[in-house]
Amino acid sequence: MGKIIAGILAPHPPHLVYAENPPQNEPKAECGWETLRWAYENCREKILEQKPDVFLVHSPHWQTVVGHHVLGLEQFSGLSVDPIFPHLFRYKYDLKVDVDLSLAIAEEGKNIGLTMKVMSNPKFRIDYGSITSCHLMNPAWDIPIVCISSNNSPYYFSNEVGQQEMFKLGEATRKAIEKSGKRCVLLASNSLSHRHFTTESEIPEDMSYEHIYHHGQYLWDMQMLDLMKQGKSQQLLDVLPEFMDMTVAEVKAGALAWMLSALGMPEYPAKIHGYGTVIGTGNAVVEWNAERAAQV
Amino acid sequence: MKNSVIEKAYIVSGLPHIYLAPERSPGWNSLNQSYQKIRQEIETINPDLILYFSTQWLSVLGYMFQGNPQPQWHHVDANWHELGDLPYAFKVDTVFPEIYSQEVSELGHNTRVVNYEGFPIDTGTIVAQMFLNPDNKFKAAMVSCNMYSEKEENLRLGQAAARALERYGKKAVAVVVSNLSNRFEIKEIDPGKDQISSNKDDEWNRKILEMLEEGDLEDVSQCAREFSRQANADMGFRGIWWLNGLCGESNHFSGDVYDYQPVWGTGAALIGLQPTVPIRARSRVECANQEEASQAEMVQSLATREGSTWAAPEKAIPNHTMDSESPSVSGPSVQGQKIDSAQAPEPVGAYPHARREGEWLFLSGVGPRKRNSKVIPGVELDDQGEILSYDVVTQTKSVIENVKTILESAGSSLEKVVDVQVFLTNMKADFPAFNAVYAETFAAIGATRTTVEVNRLPTPIAVEFKVIAKL
Numbered sequence: 207m208g209k210i211i212a213g214i215l216a217p218h219p220p221h222l223v224y225a226e227n228p229p230q231n232e233p234k235a236e237c238g239w240e241t242l243r244w245a246y247e248n249c250r251e252k253i254l255e256q257k258p259d260v261f262l263v264h265s266p267h268w269q270t271v272v273g274h275h276v277l278g279l280e281q282f283s284g285l286s287v288d289p290i291f292p293h294l295f296r297y298k299y300d301l302k303v304d305v306d307l308s309l310a311i312a313e314e315g316k317n318i319g320l321t322m323k324v325m326s327n328p329k330f331r332i333d334y335g336s337i338t339s340c341h342l343m344n345p346a347w348d349i350p351i352v353c354i355s356s357n358n359s360p361y362y363f364s365n366e367v368g369q370q371e372m373f374k375l376g377e378a379t380r381k382a383i384e385k386s387g388k389r390c391v392l393l394a395s396n397s398l399s400h401r402h403f404t405t406e407s408e409i410p411e412d413m414s415y416e417h418i419y420h421h422g423q424y425l426w427d428m429q430m431l432d433l434m435k436q437g438k439s440q441q442l443l444d445v446l447p448e449f450m451d452m453t454v455a456e457v458k459a460g461a462l463a464w465m466l467s468a469l470g471m472p473e474y475p476a477k478i479h480g481y482g483t484v485i486g487t488g489n490a491v492v493e494w495n496a497e498r499a500a501q502v
Numbered sequence: 503m504k505n506s507v508i509e510k511a512y513i514v515s516g517l518p519h520i521y522l523a524p525e526r527s528p529g530w531n532s533l534n535q536s537y538q539k540i541r542q543e544i545e546t547i548n549p550d551l552i553l554y555f556s557t558q559w560l561s562v563l564g565y566m567f568q569g570n571p572q573p574q575w576h577h578v579d580a581n582w583h584e585l586g587d588l589p590y591a592f593k594v595d596t597v598f599p600e601i602y603s604q605e606v607s608e609l610g611h612n613t614r615v616v617n618y619e620g621f622p623i624d625t626g627t628i629v630a631q632m633f634l635n636p637d638n639k640f641k642a643a644m645v646s647c648n649m650y651s652e653k654e655e656n657l658r659l660g661q662a663a664a665r666a667l668e669r670y671g672k673k674a675v676a677v678v679v680s681n682l683s684n685r686f687e688i689k690e691i692d693p694g695k696d697q698i699s700s701n702k703d704d705e706w707n708r709k710i711l712e713m714l715e716e717g718d719l720e721d722v723s724q725c726a727r728e729f730s731r732q733a734n735a736d737m738g739f740r741g742i743w744w745l746n747g748l749c750g751e752s753n754h755f756s757g758d759v760y761d762y763q764p765v766w767g768t769g770a771a772l773i774g775l776q777p778t779v780p781i782r783a784r785s786r787v788e789c790a791n792q793e794e795a796s797q798a799e800m801v802q803s804l805a806t807r808e809g810s811t812w813a814a815p816e817k818a819i820p821n822h823t824m825d826s827e828s829p830s831v832s833g834p835s836v837q838g839q840k841i842d843s844a845q846a847p848e849p850v851g852a853y854p855h856a857r858r859e860g861e862w863l864f865l866s867g868v869g870p871r872k873r874n875s876k877v878i879p880g881v882e883l884d885d886q887g888e889i890l891s892y893d894v895v896t897q898t899k900s901v902i903e904n905v906k907t908i909l910e911s912a913g914s915s916l917e918k919v920v921d922v923q924v925f926l927t928n929m930k931a932d933f934p935a936f937n938a939v940y941a942e943t944f945a946a947i948g949a950t951r952t953t954v955e956v957n958r959l960p961t962p963i964a965v966e967f968k969v970i971a972k973l
């Protein structure tokens with residue numbers, strides 16, 4: 207039977223890719239945002255040891271209005287230019303999609319009443335959020351991925367309604383994975399608190415400018431991380447709607463709720479690999495390792 | 503039109519359905535046909551430049567301007583990919599974005615002229631360009647829509663566009679790419695039976711269209727917030743504020759509604775506004791002046807219209823600037839201007855709220871008092887005017903609000919504060935609370951600060967700020 211070996215809170219500031227200087231990215235940096243980059247390195251090392259077959263990513267930067275979309279073609283390549291930070295992120299990607307699993311998720315979703323769509327336009331450009339999270343987890347890109355769009359529409363009604371929908375999507379994802387026989391890692395591509403500065407320093411990687419936007423945002427982030435560390439998924443989801451409002455959080459796109467639901471509301475402690483800010487937003491790399499937790 | 507910074511303005515829907523799949527719905531097809539009328543008009547005008555503001559090009563760090571002379575890509579929409587592809591190759595004016603971005607940086611915003619291969623141009627701008635400028639006869643210019651921007655900011659962004667166009671001196675047409683009500687059906691629909699997602703949205707759209715048909719751009723701008731709240735207007739109908747700023751905040755237009763149809767539940771319209779008097783650019787000082795006057799007017803008009811259920815302003819609201827009563831930037835010279843804000847508390851002596859010297863703005867001491875009020879926030883006085891109790895948290899918050907008001911009246915903002923001197927009447931008791939409130943706003947700004955205790959301040963207050971900021 208297939209299984210989710212881990213779920214990762216995998217934020218996607220393009221700054222981290224920029225600072226790493228991979229061959230795929232055109233702009234070059236001297237350094238920057240090391241706490242987060244090292245957090246990703248540690249997390250990645252452990253996860254790759256567990257030999258996953260697929261990474262599944264849910265990104266707020268593939269926004270859809272009608273339904274949840276999945277990629278339905280085996281291969282996509284192209285250039286991803288960040289619309290907000292084009293000076294930092296112009297990335298050539300070439301990626302493989304696990305189409306069988308994508309279609310299975312779409313099918314399971316439909317079975318429980320969700321609107322699901324398969325994206326099969328070969329010219330489609332993959333969003334920079336998915337690319338950044340996937341790159342940071344596996345820069346070799348030698349493991350296929352599944353991309354799920356973020357459908358914000360249910361959040362029109364309320365944060366709670368939105369969250370309910372994401373729970374369903376999480377269930378559909380879990381069922382499809384179990385039937386697939388594959389070892390999967392989920393990536394919830396989100397920052398934590400999302401208030402940010404509206405100006406940038408002359409040198410983007412000048413770390414003397416980098417700090418949390420506001421102490422209140424920091425307190426919120428710490429509260430969220432504390433609940434994660436204690437394995438209190440339900441409490442985490444209970445405060446999530448308020449957290450979204452207080453910190454204009456990107457998790458409104460639903461990735462965290464989707465992931466926790468797919469993981470079956472873990473009660474084991476999550477591992478926090480690191481926390482850092484990017485232009486004032488709070489970001490953490492956090493791992494729920496279902497497989498390791500089961501072994502203990 | 504002679505001496506007008508723009509020849510004509512348009513508000514158009516940028517949904518790809520209209521361009522890619524007109525055959526699927528009578529409404530989409532109708533819009534497709536109506537778009538041709540605008541194209542023909544623009545061809546007759548024969549402008550040097552089409553300036554686009556699209557609600558689908560979102561920025562969060564200030565504003566972006568397209569600077570690639572020949573952007574090209576094979577675009578596929580994130581949601582509507584199944585309708586087909588939008589390959590494009592545009593011709594972009596590269597001089598105008600430099601001028602415009604300079605004007606916008608002078609307002610204190612982060613700006614970026616983007617010239618990168620593959621930088622994503624939004625679906626809305628692409629659709630509008632495909633319809634209106636299919637052969638690239640006219641050069642295009644594009645400015646982003648800031649997600650967090652409010653009304654005033656968009657008005658100023660529009661005013662800056664007018665200044666930039668005037669400096670550039672070319673013949674221009676402005677196009678706002680925006681829907682009216684923007685409530686998409688969130689399930690699959692039969693496009694043949696597409697309809698506006700609610701009657702309420704439809705009614706609001708029609709009211710807005712009626713006003714635009716009358717040419718009342720300023721009035722629509724005034725009720726954009728309510729429209730947005732009631733009918734979920736596209737990006738808060740920010741586009742209309744920008745256009746209103748650009749077009750001089752007036753109702754002097756002759757309006758045309760070429761079409762109005764549902765697209766996937768949203769209200770998609772094609773609208774034209776032909777200026778009936780030449781639109782001229784206004785300097786920053788002139789704009790600040792008018793802003794204060796129009797705010798005073800709005801307060802007045804709200805007072806007279808109490809009890810009315812229709813929140814949009816009446817057509818009869820006068821639109822001229824007030825002169826005698828409204829305090830304003832006095833003196834035409836850029837050097838050493840005195841600045842008084844209509845919203846900040848009245849000075850208690852012979853001094854202005856602020857003084858501008860070159861790029862610097864020096865504020866007089868600011869306390870927590872409010873304009874036109876005897877009650878001081880955070881102070882309780884007895885009959886003799888002696889302090890019974892006071893709350894330094896409330897006072898500090900009020901001081902910061904007042905500082906913000908004065909800075910904004912002068913065209914600056916809190917983010918541009920460089921130095922703060924703080925006077926407290928009781929350092930020991932009040933410093934920790936004051937310090938915490940201060941940090942909420944100023945921690946991110948990083949201004950230098952000096953805090954001293956003083957024996958007494960001129961009014962019964964516990965805290966006063968002396969601020970220096972950049973313009």
Ligand SMILES: [Fe+2]
Pocket residue numbers: 218266267335456
């Ligand atoms: Fe993001």
